[in-house]
Amino acid sequence: MMRSRFLKSAQEPLRAIIGDRLAMIGLVVLLSIIAMALFAPFLSTHEPLSVNEREEGSLLTRTVEDGQVRWVQEAALGGRTLNAADYRDGIGMAVGRDGAVWRFADGEWQELETPLDATLNDVAISPAGSALAVGQGGAVALLADAAQDSDWQRFEAPETTHLSGVAWRDESTALMVGANETIWRRDVASGSFEALESPLGRGMTLNSVATDVDGSAWIVGERGLTLRLEPEDDSLTLERMPTNRDLNHIHMAENGQGLIVGERGTLLARSAPGEQWQSQDAPDSRAMRAGWVTEEGQAFAVGRSSIIFERDGDTWRLMPSDEERHLRTLMVTEDAFYALGSDRFVNRLAPPSGEHWFGTDHLGRDLYSQNVYGSRIALLVGFIGASLVVLIGANVGLIAGYFRGRTETVLMRTVDVMYGIPFEPFALILVLLFEPSLFIVILAVSLLTWRTVARLIRSQVLSLRERPFVKAARVAGASDLRIMYLHIFPNVMPLVFLELAIIVGVSIIAEATLSFLGLGPPQSISWGGILHNARLSGAWRDAWWWNLPPGLFIMITVLSVFFISRSLELVANPRLRARR
CATH class of the missing domain: 1.10.3720.10 (MetI-like)
Known part of the structure; x- marks a missing residue:
């Protein structure tokens, strides 16, 4: 009851x-x-x-308003990191993770369809207008005419090594560098690869290569390793540099001015062919990933957390930036300056989305x-x-x-x-x-x-x-x-x-x-x-x-x-x- x-x-x-x-x-x-x-x-x-992290191809453009220089973020170039870029005669090319390739022409960026799936670490455009890209696993690909929508040609590399840099010596010959002191010379006409022996032989990583005005080539890598390829007999010699920090990138202007950037704000500059490389004071000590120097002596360097340096005379200054993206490369045209990159970054304060x-x-x-x-x-x-x-x-x-x-x-x-x-x-x-x-x-x-x-x-x-x-x-x-x-x-x-x-x-x-x-x-x-x-x-x-x-x-x-x-x-x- x-x-x-x-x-x-x-x-x-x-x-x-x-x-x-x-x-x-x-x-x-x-x-x-x-x-x-x-x-x-x-x-x-x-x-x-x-x-939660996010990845995209970040693009920053240099602007000048009322005498104030700023780098402004533009619309992202896809959802993959961009590692390298090059520009010549009105055509630019940027490459990145998982075969990402973007072409710049007439002030517009266009993504190219490619059969590439490997991460591309560097790209170079030859005087004849051909684009050569290299990347992980010995990936090598050639676009015969960078200005046209032609197909990429893939090449079988001698080894599946990590390639990190490429530069053209002339219209048909290119140099490629990478891990374990890999140095390859590629003859596009014959399709052959020739391995060049490093004089150091310690298995160190080579990060970047650039061609000098006298036909020689400069190669930089970890622990301040710098090699010079002689134009007469293609022999390699060790060059002494005023630093033992990792060197990440080298760029040479057509008049012989040069810039090398590296870890902990390392900046090495050369004002003319034949002169010694001099260390310059950096306004920040974070890692720099890429540099660019113009024939007028204007120089730029970019690195982690949207760090951007500009050189005014012999003095480098840190440029203001509201972003925190990791910048990996620079591209300078006749009338514009671009910084590209973006590793995976924290997707903070993102508004609602899918x-x-x-x-x-x-x-x-x-x-x-x-x-x-x-x-x-x-x-x-x-x-x-x-x-x-x-x-x-x-x-x-x-x-x-x-x-x-x-x-x-x-x-x-x-x-x-x-x-x-x-x-x-x-x-x-x-x-x-x-x-x-x-x-x-x-x-x-x-x-x-x-x-x-x-x-x-x-x-x-x-x-x-x-x-x-x-x-x-x-x-x-x-x-x-x-x-x-x-x-x-x-x-x-x-x-x-x-x-x-x-x-x-x-x-x-x-x-x-x-x-x-x-x-x-x-x-x-x-x-x-x-x-x-x-x-x-x-x-x-x-x-x-x-x-x-x-x-x-x-x-x-x-x-x-x-x-x-x-x-x-x-x-x-x-x-x-x-x-x-």
């Missing part, structure tokens, strides 16, 4: 929810959010705390996945906290209302004292005494929110304890515990369900508040924690996609719980039920 009374008491709230349209909508929404929390690993598109539905935060983490996982903490605190609140409050209310007297006085004065404790300072004291954790958040919610439940249950019990069925149970010899929990408690269950629904929303808001203030669990993801990170980053004013989703999730969840509690109020309050 008692079991049937419990079931009947539990069925009334369910009937009330089903009979209320708004409550049904709230129930569907709440169940959807619960399903999102349960299946978060399957619904999230990325790891919520993983840094890849990141809610955008990314300041660390490049996917915000959609964070919001999906954040529902777990919100619902966990909401339901566990509400259950503890109802458990404490219902028992205090039952005991105070049933026994009355001194017991009621002590318990109700305790409730009055609890009303005088503000929530946020109380939670802050708990965090200082212990440490931020999910348990502390639930404890702070449950220890302060039960006071209202206790008062409501007590007032209901004061009325029920004088009912005839309670007096009959007492006359029949039922114990106080039996009367409270088997006779009175089933009659206050509608009120308990109402308070449970209300406290779920209150607990969710309380958790979001604590997490927003930085008092939540540090290693957990919650909606309030997402808003906390947005505020700390300083980007919350501009990155609307960071603030809006967690705020909407909190509002929708609390609103759905409110709709459910609104229908349960009709069950708990007979006057409202009769009026309806």
Whole structure:
């Protein structure tokens, strides 16, 4: 009989929810959010705390406005890193990862369809207009006419070595350099490869090669290794340089001026043929990847994190740039200057897109996945906290209302004292005494929110304890515990369900508040924690996609719980039920 009374008491709230349209909508929404929390690993598109990187062919153009020089980012050239570029007689060519090839003509960039799939590390355009590209795995490809849409010819290299540099000696002969001191001479007319022996023979990596005005060639590599290929007999000699740092790139102007760049801001310059290479002071110590010098002596160098140097006379200065892309190459035309590159970079503060539905935060983490996982903490605190609140409050209310007297006085004065404790300072004291954790958040919610439940249950019990069925149970010899929990408690269950629904929303808001203030669990993801990170980053004013989703999730969840509690109020309050 008692079991049937419990079931009947539990069925009334369910009937009330089903009979209320708004409550049904709230129930569907709440169940959807619960399903999102349960299946978060399957619904999230990325790891919520993983840094997401992005790759594209970055392009920066040099502009001069009101005497101020700036390098401005242009539309990206595809989604692959560009490693090298060359320009001659109105035609430019840029190559990069996975066979990416772009042609520059008449001020426009055009991506070329190629059968290449290897990463290309360098490209050179011959005086006759042929483009030769080299790359990983001994990849060698020739475009007979760089200005036309002709097919690329692929060549079988003698070895599958890593090729990092190429330069034309004349219209039909090219030099290629790479790992293990690889030096190949390629005769395009005969199609032959000839290996040249390095005088060092230590298996070091050669990074770049350039042709000088007298027909010789300069080759640079790691640890300051510099080789000179003599034009008369193609012999190789070691050249002494004023540095032992890795040299990454060399460029020679047609009048003999030269520039070598390397690690830790290394800059070596030559003003005329036959002169010694001189070290020049760099305004920054980061690695430089490419350099370019014009016949007028104007020089540029680019490197990691969008570092760009320009030389004015003999003084190098660091140019302002708002980007953080890694630049790998330069291309100078008759009237424009371009910097290209971009390794994989952190996709920070990206707006919503097909890849990141809610955008990314300041660390490049996917915000959609964070919001999906954040529902777990919100619902966990909401339901566990509400259950503890109802458990404490219902028992205090039952005991105070049933026994009355001194017991009621002590318990109700305790409730009055609890009303005088503000929530946020109380939670802050708990965090200082212990440490931020999910348990502390639930404890702070449950220890302060039960006071209202206790008062409501007590007032209901004061009325029920004088009912005839309670007096009959007492006359029949039922114990106080039996009367409270088997006779009175089933009659206050509608009120308990109402308070449970209300406290779920209150607990969710309380958790979001604590997490927003930085008092939540540090290693957990919650909606309030997402808003906390947005505020700390300083980007919350501009990155609307960071603030809006967690705020909407909190509002929708609390609103759905409110709709459910609104229908349960009709069950708990007979006057409202009769009026309806």
